[in-house]
Amino acid sequence: MRVTADDVAARAGVSRSAVSRAFTEGASIQPDKRAHILAVADDLGYRPNLMARSLTGGATGLIAVVVGSLSSPYESWFLDILSQGIRSRGLWPLLVPVSPGQEIEPALDHALAYQVDGAVIAAGSVNQKLAERCTANGAPIVVVGRVLDGGGADSVCCDNRAGMAMVADRLVATGRSRIAWIGGRADTFSNVERFDGLTAALAGHGRSLTEMRSGDYSTDSGMVQALALLTGPDRPDAIVCGNDAMAIGAVAAARRLGLRVPEDVGICGFDDIPAAAWEPFSLTTVANPVVETVRASLDLLTRRIAGETAASFTIRLPPTLRIRQSL
Amino acid sequence: MRVTADDVAARAGVSRSAVSRAFTEGASIQPDKRAHILAVADDLGYRPNLMARSLTGGATGLIAVVVGSLSSPYESWFLDILSQGIRSRGLWPLLVPVSPGQEIEPALDHALAYQVDGAVIAAGSVNQKLAERCTANGAPIVVVGRVLDGGGADSVCCDNRAGMAMVADRLVATGRSRIAWIGGRADTFSNVERFDGLTAALAGHGRSLTEMRSGDYSTDSGMVQALALLTGPDRPDAIVCGNDAMAIGAVAAARRLGLRVPEDVGICGFDDIPAAAWEPFSLTTVANPVVETVRASLDLLTRRIAGETAASFTIRLPPTLRIRQSL
DNA sequence: CGCGGTTTTGAAAGCGTGTGCATTCATGAT
DNA sequence: ATCATGAATGCACACGCTTTCAAAACCGCG
Incomplete structure (x- = not known):
């Protein structure tokens, strides 16, 4: 047949x-x-038959792409660019969706059984042991958006602290004095770095956060937390959010309360997702260099696949501050 | 090793x-x-080794997922639900991204070479010949979001005309008289059906569109076309858009011009993507039943994979009108 | 025409697994 | 104790391809 x-x-x-x-x-x-x-x-x-071919050739041309919930605008934006990049290198993305909170390991195991040539991991938590298991199975991995402490895998990550330093400068330049923070999921690498980066940079200006709250990186949670902040005592005149989705929610909250943005309250996000530019938001935000991130990740990965053996490498890409109307 | x-x-x-x-x-x-x-x-x-296993077993457990530009909110939302559905059935999504305008055939060919068990095609144009080639290679396909005229493949599609009939009812109920249309990419199935559905339904009420324009399904294009409409002569009091992304752009355009939505101009979208609910938009829109679409598609596909042979099947799922603040 | 050297070519040995088939083993009935 | 029955086991082939290897074909040159 x-x-x-x-x-x-x-x-x-x-x-x-x-x-x-x-x-x-x-x-x-x-x-x-x-x-x-x-x-x-x-x-x-x-x-x-590529299955049969890869049985002898040793390479499948498949790259496992571990990604979180794709309805998040940042994740889908990233996946868009990443999948194009993978295809443009003659490889194919095998999608490994993991819901937040779900274990990455069994899913990745299964992908390894497909003999993927490598993996880009942009979601879930990955430890050194897991990284070693992947490389041992002949599938080098690159971790995106966070850094593996123990080494053992290449990582590419935007310089969250530098980004937050620019935000702090902007906050000072626009004369904000009561600055609040809405963080993302507390256990994530980016949340920790962004929060630390902001507090450190503010301290450098002799200032500090007046209030800290936590959302879950979703627009809804940004809305809820911002409503709480803006209706509470000692209303902040600036809100820094852990990502753009929450910042969008915060802008919506301010509008609902009849507050002017940025006059009454400045709002800042992180990532510069496409929706950040949409006019009712016009979000001032830290632009996450995802195109460069994808390029660097795939460069690293293909070099490993080609057999280059070297100590694990961490690339930090500099973000830029995109000033629009919200701060 | x-x-x-x-x-x-x-x-x-x-x-x-x-x-x-x-x-x-x-x-x-x-x-x-x-x-x-x-x-x-x-x-x-x-x-x-799943490669070796599938060499004998005949099944790979891979499903090709042909999808367009993922930065579009609808596509990524759909992919999110679809990929979860595929995984929950013990299968794995092999991502086949095709940019709009790009040919689907070479990409799908390559996926077939991976011996995928089936394919869900949600982007690009697919003709009967292509469908037959897939089934001949042992990979049944299901086409989502449009219907194959010649048959030859199952399709699942929301009932665009019924959706537009509800929009027409709403337009009449809110007393709109100068109704404009902003379409998506002209060559797409959904655009044709939605446009035809709207004009037909309006005709049933003895009305017709006063102006027709075309965007490309992006928020930016919705903004541009809506600005042109709202600053032109004989300003419309309602704008129906081919999808939510453009409707969001249209709302932004109205706001920029200082018009009130929905008092001065009613705006309606299609799909009910997550962003449609975001407060500054609060889009009244036709809810595309994507969860049911995914379920139906995968049911159809797995049944074909299991060997069920029958005439090709078309499922039309009924949408619902989600009334919010914009119309 | 002969010869060393370079391409081309086909046979066969894998790659890692599932499975039909024949064989062995244990079990219980007679 | 013997035999029939069924389960458990190992051998060997098949899956569709790449690639090594040795043989064959070809080339130009003397």
Whole structure:
């Protein structure tokens, strides 16, 4: 039923090896014979079975992409760019969705069983042991958006502290004095770094946060926390959010209360997702360099796949402050 | 280097067949021997090579997911739900991203070469010939969001005309008389159906569109087209958009011009993406039943994969009108 | 025409797994 | 004690491909 290389060989009057060579770039075969074989193959609708090929070749061309809930605008934006990057390198993304809170390990195990050539991990928590297991199975990994403390895997991550330093400067420049914070999920690397970065930078200006609250990185949670802040005593004149989604919620909250942004309350996000530019928000935010992040991640990963062995590498990419209307 | 079933067999003092059977549910093997083998396997970090397994078994467990630009909120929302659904059925999504305007065929061909068990196609144009090629290669497909005219593939699609009929009712009920349309990319199935549905339903009320414009389903294009409409002569008192992203842009445009929504101009979208509920928009929109769409698609697909052969099937799911603040 | 050297070519040996088949083993009935 | 029955086990083949290896074909040159 399924047409195999043998079928093509029989039909073209050559050996199966010849068929294989016809499909292998730079293999030793006569040009006109290759052309004939390819014509026959096309006629029969034959394409080499990549499963079988990878059984010998050792490479599958698959890259596991571990990503969190895709309805989050940041994750989907990142996945968009990442998947394009993977395809443009002739590889294919095997999607490994993990809901927040879910264990990454069983899912990644399964992906490893597919003999993926590598993995980009942008969600879930990964420890050194897991990283080593992946590399031991011949699948180097690169961790995106956080840094593995123990080493053992390359990581690419935006410089959250530098980003927050720029936010602090802006807060001071616009004369904000009662500055509140809405964090994301507390256990995440980016949340910790962004919070630390902000408090440290503010301290450098002799200031500190007046209030701290936690959301879960969703727009709804930003809305809820911002409502609480803005209706509480000693209303803040600036709210810094752990990401853009929450900042969008915060802007909505301010609007609902009839407050002007940025005059009454300045609001700042992080990431610069596409929606941040939408006019009713016009979010001032820290632009996360995701294009560069993707490029760097895949460079690192393909080099490892090619066999380069070196100590694990951490790349920190500098963000930029995108000043719009909200702060 | 890579640990194989032979390694486990040697270490456990059994034959390789025994190892295989230990990992096969319901195979004939002594319980305690299976336990021993599994223990040894776990110790060695062995997992069956799914590439090799699928070479004999005939099934790979992979589902090709053809999807457009993921930075679009609708696409990423859909992919989120779809990928969860695929995983919950024990299958794995192989991502096949195709940019709008790009040919779907070469990408899908490559996915077929991976011997995917099936494909969910939610982007790009697919004709009957392509559908037949897929099924001939043992990969049934289901087309989502549009209907294949010639048959040859199952399709699941929301009833765009019914949705637009509800919009028309609402337009009449709120007394709109100058109704404009902002369409999406003209060549898409959903755009044609939604436009036809709206004009037909309006005609049923003895009304018609006063102006028609085309965007590209992006928020920016919605903004641009709405600005043109709202600053032109004979300003419309309602704008119906081909999707939510453009409707969001239209709301932003109205706000920029100082118009009140919905008093001065009513705005309506389609899909009910998560962002539609965000407060500054509070979009009145047609809710696309994506959860049901995903369920129906995967039901259809898994049944085909299981071998059920029947005439191709088209499922039309009824949308609902979600009335918020914008119309 | 012969010869060393370079391509081409096909046969065959894997790659890691599932499974049909024949064999062995344990079990219980006669 | 013997035999029939069923489960458990190992051997070997198949899956579809790549690639090594040795043989064959080809080339230019003397």
